[in-house]
Amino acid sequence: MPNAQSNPLSTVSDVPSTxxxxxxxxxxxxxxxxxxxTAEEFAECTLTAADQGRGGEDWLWLHFNLADAxxxxxxxxxxxDVPPAALELLLSADDHQQLHADGACVYGVFADLVYRLGGPTDDLGLLHFVATERLLLTARRDGLNALEAVRRSLRAGTCTKNQTELLETILLQVVAGVEQKAEDLGDELDAIEERLIVDLTDDIPKRLARTRRLAVRLHRLLATQxxxxGRFEQNVLRTTGKAHDMRTGHIAQRLDWLDHEVVALRDRAHLLQEEVSLRMTDQTNRNLQLLTIVTTVFLPASVISSIFGMNVGGLPLEHDRTGFVWSMLLLISASGLVFWILRRLGMLRR
Structure with a gap:
């Protein structure tokens, strides 16, 4: 019998965590x-070759943390048993989404929403996977929403026929997570639009920028997936292997539909941003108009006060005890005259 380190991917048995x-x-x-x-989970396990060949039709799903060196x-x-190209992609830091078929093996990289304690976030992480005829290997550097959802499903008693069906389920959960995020974007745009009808508040431009940025990122994600x-469906026709019974048609259809929805949300956010820009421009123009009117109204008063402030002889009312009163009346009258002229011209109503 081979030793415990010759092929540790063969089976799973309970041992202490250390x-x-x-x-x-x-x-x-x-x-x-x-x-x-049916699925059986092992929280504390070791992989040994001692049980190689046991289990009949049993197969394994092993999930690794690539942050561990x-x-x-x-x-x-x-x-x-994993092809070298598939293993290298599984362990690489490649951030390009891809799906490949190699003999009896399906492998690739898909992006998914990062999962934290509070649930899925707006950040994206990478899911690396390899599916052979008796093994599904997945790996990531951050917690991912799709993997957590499938893990909970298996814990709840959901059955899966084979490793490619489980991989399909994981990829569909990736799409489902993006779909839920798209629904949240739609709700956020509804709230922004309702608020924008009432008034343009200071937080709307920032909220709208975040929403549009996320919509653009989701569109890029879905288009790449x-x-x-599509490339996988073309390449798989030229290969053979049991692992290639994975059905991708329904995944492609959901990606197409969801991408159309996300593009519509992106365009809607763009239109709302244009409306916000017009509102802000209009508000700026109103402020500039008000500043111009105030400056114009007090311009004659500024001219008169400048004249009386000149340090030269012969200024009127210089030695008159009521000179201050007359100068103030002159200033008010000049400003009032300009205000009346602007009002007659209709500039105050614009």
Missing amino acids: AAQDACPGLVWAFRIRGDG RVAPYLRTAAH RAAV
């Missing part, structure tokens, strides 16, 4: 899927 970390570093969780589709050398040593699925 030993599990040493034997299978970076493992976040592991599921054994039985022949009837020990994962890459461990998998390069242990994953003998749709292109990756």
Whole structure:
């Protein structure tokens, strides 16, 4: 019988957590899927070759944390059944979304919403995956919404036939997460639009900028995913293997539909931004008009006060005790005359 480190990807058994970390570093969780589709999760586990060949139709879903520096050398040593190209993509930092078929193996990289304790966020993370005939390997550097959703589903008793069906479920959960985020964007745009009808508040431009930025990011995400699925559907026709029974048609349809929805939200946000810009420009013009009117009204008073302020002889009312009163009356009269002229011209009503 081979030793415990010759092929540690063969099976799963319960051991204390310290030993599990040493034997299978970076493992976040592991599921054994039985022949009837039911799943059994192992929180503390080690992967050994002692049980190789056991389990009949059982297969494994192993999920790793790529932030652990020990994962890459461990998998390069242990994953003998994974094609080299698939393994390198699984461990790489490549941020390009892609989906490939190689013999009896499906592998690639998909982006998903980052999952925190409070739920999915607006940030995007990368899901790396490899599906062979007896194994599904997934890896990430940040918690991802789709993986958490599928994990909860398996814990609740959901059955899955094979690794490609589970991979389909994960990819559909990626789309579902983006769909929920798109619905939140629609609700946010509704709230902004309702508020904009009443008044333009200071927080609206910032909220609208965040909403449009997220819509643009989601559109890029969906367009790239749709292109990756399209290339996969073309390439898979030239390959063979049991792993290629993965159905991507319904995934492509949901991506197309959702991308149209996100584009509509992006265009709607753009139109609202234009309306906000027009409102802000109009408000600025009104302020400038008010400043111009005030300056024009008090311009004659400024001229008169400048004349009386000149340090020269012969100024009128210089030695008159009522000179201040007469000068004030002159200033008020001049400003009042200009105000009356502006009003007659209708400039105060614009």
